Amino acid sequence: MTAASEHAAPDRERAETYLRLLAETELRRAIAMPEYKPPRERRPARMIALLAHSRRMRRRRARLRQVASQQAASRSQAVSQRLPTGQPGAQATPLPPLLRRAAESLESARALAAGPTASMRRTAARTGRRLGARMRSATWPLGQPVRRKSRHRSHQPPPAESCLTRLATVAGVIAALGFISAQTEEDIVGGLRLALAARSRIDARDLLRYRRFRGQPMRRRAGRTAASASLRAIPVGAVAEGEVNGHRVRFSLGVLLVDQGSAILTARARLDLGLTRDREPSRADAMIEALNEITASDDLGNSYRGSFSGGGGDHRWDIWFHLSPPPPAAARWLDVVLPGAPAVRVRLDVAPRDLQVTSEPVTTSAADRFLDAQTIKLLRSGRLHRPRAAALDDEPVLFWLASQLLAAGVVTADSASLRRLAAAAARLGEDLPSQLSGIQADELPADWVGLLAAADRGDGPDGMVAIAVALPEVDGARCVIGELFSEADGASLHVHCAGWPEPHRHGLLHIDRFWWSARDDLGGWYDSDDGSGSYRNGHADLDLRFRPAISPRARTLDIILTGITTQVTVTVPLDWQEAL
Amino acid sequence: MIPTWWAAFAPADTSLRCGDSTHRLRWTDGALHAVDHPDAEGELVLAALGGDATPCLDLVIAWGRRSDDLTVLAVGPRSADDKVTIPAEILGWATAVSGAPPGSRGPGNPQARAVSIGGTISGHQPAARKRTYAFRPGKARRLASYGLASYRGRLRPRPAVGSGLVHGWTGFAPGGLAHLLGGGETQEAQAELVRLLALGSAFQFRLSAAVAHAWSADGEQAARADRARPALTAALTGRLAPAAAQWLDIDLGEVQASIHDGDGWGELELSKTGGTGRLHARMPVRWLASVWAPGLAVVDQHLVVSVVDAAWPTARVLALRSPGSDPVELSIRQDKGHWSVTAR
Numbered sequence: 001m002t003a004a005s006e007h008a009a010p011d012r013e014r015a016e017t018y019l020r021l022l023a024e025t026e027l028r029r030a031i032a033m034p035e036y037k038p039p040r041e042r043r044p045a046r047m048i049a050l051l052a053h054s055r056r057m058r059r060r061r062a063r064l065r066q067v068a069s070q071q072a073a074s075r076s077q078a079v080s081q082r083l084p085t086g087q088p089g090a091q092a093t094p095l096p097p098l099l100r101r102a103a104e105s106l107e108s109a110r111a112l113a114a115g116p117t118a119s120m121r122r123t124a125a126r127t128g129r130r131l132g133a134r135m136r137s138a139t140w141p142l143g144q145p146v147r148r149k150s151r152h153r154s155h156q157p158p159p160a161e162s163c164l165t166r167l168a169t170v171a172g173v174i175a176a177l178g179f180i181s182a183q184t185e186e187d188i189v190g191g192l193r194l195a196l197a198a199r200s201r202i203d204a205r206d207l208l209r210y211r212r213f214r215g216q217p218m219r220r221r222a223g224r225t226a227a228s229a230s231l232r233a234i235p236v237g238a239v240a241e242g243e244v245n246g247h248r249v250r251f252s253l254g255v256l257l258v259d260q261g262s263a264i265l266t267a268r269a270r271l272d273l274g275l276t277r278d279r280e281p282s283r284a285d286a287m288i289e290a291l292n293e294i295t296a297s298d299d300l301g302n303s304y305r306g307s308f309s310g311g312g313g314d315h316r317w318d319i320w321f322h323l324s325p326p327p328p329a330a331a332r333w334l335d336v337v338l339p340g341a342p343a344v345r346v347r348l349d350v351a352p353r354d355l356q357v358t359s360e361p362v363t364t365s366a367a368d369r370f371l372d373a374q375t376i377k378l379l380r381s382g383r384l385h386r387p388r389a390a391a392l393d394d395e396p397v398l399f400w401l402a403s404q405l406l407a408a409g410v411v412t413a414d415s416a417s418l419r420r421l422a423a424a425a426a427r428l429g430e431d432l433p434s435q436l437s438g439i440q441a442d443e444l445p446a447d448w449v450g451l452l453a454a455a456d457r458g459d460g461p462d463g464m465v466a467i468a469v470a471l472p473e474v475d476g477a478r479c480v481i482g483e484l485f486s487e488a489d490g491a492s493l494h495v496h497c498a499g500w501p502e503p504h505r506h507g508l509l510h511i512d513r514f515w516w517s518a519r520d521d522l523g524g525w526y527d528s529d530d531g532s533g534s535y536r537n538g539h540a541d542l543d544l545r546f547r548p549a550i551s552p553r554a555r556t557l558d559i560i561l562t563g564i565t566t567q568v569t570v571t572v573p574l575d576w577q578e579a580l
Numbered sequence: 581m582i583p584t585w586w587a588a589f590a591p592a593d594t595s596l597r598c599g600d601s602t603h604r605l606r607w608t609d610g611a612l613h614a615v616d617h618p619d620a621e622g623e624l625v626l627a628a629l630g631g632d633a634t635p636c637l638d639l640v641i642a643w644g645r646r647s648d649d650l651t652v653l654a655v656g657p658r659s660a661d662d663k664v665t666i667p668a669e670i671l672g673w674a675t676a677v678s679g680a681p682p683g684s685r686g687p688g689n690p691q692a693r694a695v696s697i698g699g700t701i702s703g704h705q706p707a708a709r710k711r712t713y714a715f716r717p718g719k720a721r722r723l724a725s726y727g728l729a730s731y732r733g734r735l736r737p738r739p740a741v742g743s744g745l746v747h748g749w750t751g752f753a754p755g756g757l758a759h760l761l762g763g764g765e766t767q768e769a770q771a772e773l774v775r776l777l778a779l780g781s782a783f784q785f786r787l788s789a790a791v792a793h794a795w796s797a798d799g800e801q802a803a804r805a806d807r808a809r810p811a812l813t814a815a816l817t818g819r820l821a822p823a824a825a826q827w828l829d830i831d832l833g834e835v836q837a838s839i840h841d842g843d844g845w846g847e848l849e850l851s852k853t854g855g856t857g858r859l860h861a862r863m864p865v866r867w868l869a870s871v872w873a874p875g876l877a878v879v880d881q882h883l884v885v886s887v888v889d890a891a892w893p894t895a896r897v898l899a900l901r902s903p904g905s906d907p908v909e910l911s912i913r914q915d916k917g918h919w920s921v922t923a924r
């Protein structure tokens with residue numbers, strides 16, 4: 001998979017010039033569009049809101065008046081008691097001791113009542129939440145028709161928004177491929193955004209909302225957070241039966257990731273039918289509430305409360321349980337109490353797994369890898385994603401993007417990835433746009449053909465491998481692989497990363513600087529799709545999905561992380577443990 | 581002798597609320613002046629020491645800081661028909677970020693908004709000049725650096741990413757909610773720029789000219805111009821295209837411009853393929869400052885390529901009648917905002 005273009009130095013000036021000229025073109029297009037006038041709030045909704053507000057304010061005023069009149073009455077009473085006619089201060093003398101005694105007895109009563117009251121308060125709050133959740137779930141189906149109806153009246157973005165989308169998409173890809181810096185991308189896209197807002201072509205309120213949440217345009221934080229060298233992973237690989245809201249939940253604990261300032265226990269939960277029967281909000285509330293009550297204690301007598309992050313759907317939840325502070329180095333084990341389950345002992349003194357890890361330089365260009373990833377996705381889905389309402393010049397998104405990258409000099413006409421894209425288009429019977437019509441189609445790589453042939457495989461093993469291995473640094477990012485879950489139709493891998501840039505997303509387009517793939521000992525190749533993840537301050541928790549399902553005959557799996565310059569491979573024996 | 585870049589510009593005035601009174605800002609001789617602040621330097625020193633900067637001086641300082649900011653060319657007008665009118669919401673945000681005194685500007689004050697976008701071009705020099713303070717890039721930058729720590733620290737939560745992609749998926753990440761992003765210098769710079777653009781069309785063109793001059797061969801940023809070549813190429817293309825379209829009646833997208841580094845005014849070539857004309861131009865960056873910004877780009881069917889001599893409201897220019905022809909010298913004059921040829 002190499003071509004002459006793949007090793008060429010990126011022409012940054014050409015790429016930046018192309019983007020800035022594209023911004024000019026988009027601005028010109030937008031200026032030709034009508035000015036955007038934000039829709040007014042509907043009159044009935046406004047009237048109802050105003051009435052409700054005035055009623056609320058009336059009630060508050062009445063309450064304030066009542067309190068004020070009560071205070072005034074009590075004050076005047078106190079004054080009349082303290083200062084009887086002719087004997088100033090006669091009854092004031094015995095009052096302080098009386099008051100003191102009353103305050104003391106009040107204090108002791110409060111202390112006595114504090115414990116039970118607090119627990120009563122907590123119980124009441126919990127009951128209230130549960131009742132609220134039940135009420136929401138009861139009323140939720142009633143709101144369905146209204147919601148369905150209101151969907152038709154959804155907000156329509158200003159037409160010029162598509163100009164910004166086009167530029168942001170191309171700039172995001174070119175920046176992710178290292179042809180321009182994140183700062184330049186911000187300058188270009190932010191410049192057009194402000195230029196459009198200053199000409200009333202986009203909603204100025206959107207610009208401000210964008211600023212409020214982002215502070216400034218999207219900036220990936222690659223390499224900003226130093227990848228921690230002390231990050232270590234401890235395999236757990238235990239299963240526990242728990243209970244949430246009276247329903248059975250099965251927890252499968254993966255690994256414990258310990259860093260300098262934090263510890264994360266990864267797990268997966270499978271919900272029984274009772275909890276997942278209805279698609280209603282209380283299910284999520286109950287799970288979140290229960291997962292936030294997970295506690296742990298160690299052999300040194302320390303106890304831990306933490307917070308939960310992650311999420312799930314109807315049947316399965318992925319859980320990252322954050323313990324803070326992390327267990328001390330001297331601790332040998334940790335007992336973790338999951339909702340409705342007996343304590344699960346996590347050994348902290350187990351030796352790290354001795355897995356083979358290799359690191360080598362990357363031989364293909366980031367641009368080719370990006371286009372290849374998109375082409376594989378196209379082949380797997382078997383259909384081209386077309387843009388909404390002429391947002392991307394009416395071309396299928398991938399073809400449009402490839403044309404833009406070619407025009408920007410990011411790929412050349414003889415790039416291997418473009419030839420493979422042409423082959424994929426031919427396989428799907430699609431015509432390439434005129435800008436790409438001169439590209440000669442190449443053969444599809446054998447790996448891709450194998451992947452497509454195995455796409456419908458449904459015989460993947462059911463189980464989990466607690467891998468728990470820290471990879472060497474790859475282009476400023478350090479990753480710890482947690483556990484690999486395999487199911488009949490695919491597999492997923494939990495990875496925790498430091499120094500990890502937040503990926504760009506433009507519609508269905510997912511732009512990453514790193515690629516994950518895998519190869520088994522039988523030669524089968526696996527590609528990872530977007531999966532999901534959460535990102536925070538350069539740290540990321542990824543849940544990668546591998547397709548197709550892992551071959552049941554495979555004995556080892558090479559998991560491969562490819563960055564811009566370096567590629568790391570770890571070989572994992574597939575000793576499946578019972579999971580869910 | 582090459583005339584100064586501002587020689588073909590008329591002075592421009594605007595007024596704004598400054599404290600309890602209405603003050604004037606005047607642009608003349610390539611700089612912005614706070615006319616009603618006789619001791620501007622003293623006020624600036626006080627402000628630098630922690631005192632309050634007045635809206636007038638705040639804008640004068642912002643003008644100096646943005647006089648070499650290429651974002652001005654990305655956001656500012658492309659032609660006289662391209663109206664840049666800052667919406668009230670954005671101006672309010674910019675005023676808040678810049679820390680200008682409340683009530684002096686912004687959407688909460690309709691009068692302030694009215695004057696803020698109503699910059700006027702005055703047709704005469706002031707009879708008796710007061711002592712004024714003008715801010716030029718590179719000079720007073722050392723004088724005043726205004727911290728905006730109170731705004732830098734105001735950070736907002738951001739929702740967790742990614743978990744909502746899968747249908748039926750509930751994401752929960754309290755850690756993610758703590759992910760805060762700061763505004764930083766980019767936000768302050770853009771807020772300043774917004775406030776300057778809100779001064780009105782006349783000031784927008786003058787600020788664009790100041791930036792183009794700073795990045796031209798005889799400007800302060802000339803040594804760094806190579807790094808800014810993509811931005812300057814786009815700025816030139818975006819402004820030459822409307823002028824060329826007016827001159828030759830060609831499509832705006834059919835203009836391809838690049839930066840001319842050598843002596844002379846550059847070169848122009850019109851190629852025709854299938855009945856469509858495409859203009860290839862190489863022009864110096866100073867064309868933006870001395871020709872385009874004062875509104876000289878197209879005068880009586882001629883494309884002006886350089887200014888030989890100017891003293892507003894008259895100028896002598898080199899202009900092309902058609903692509904490929906030799907430039908001719910024209911004498912032109914501005915009357916009621918419109919340039920016309922007075923002698924060939």
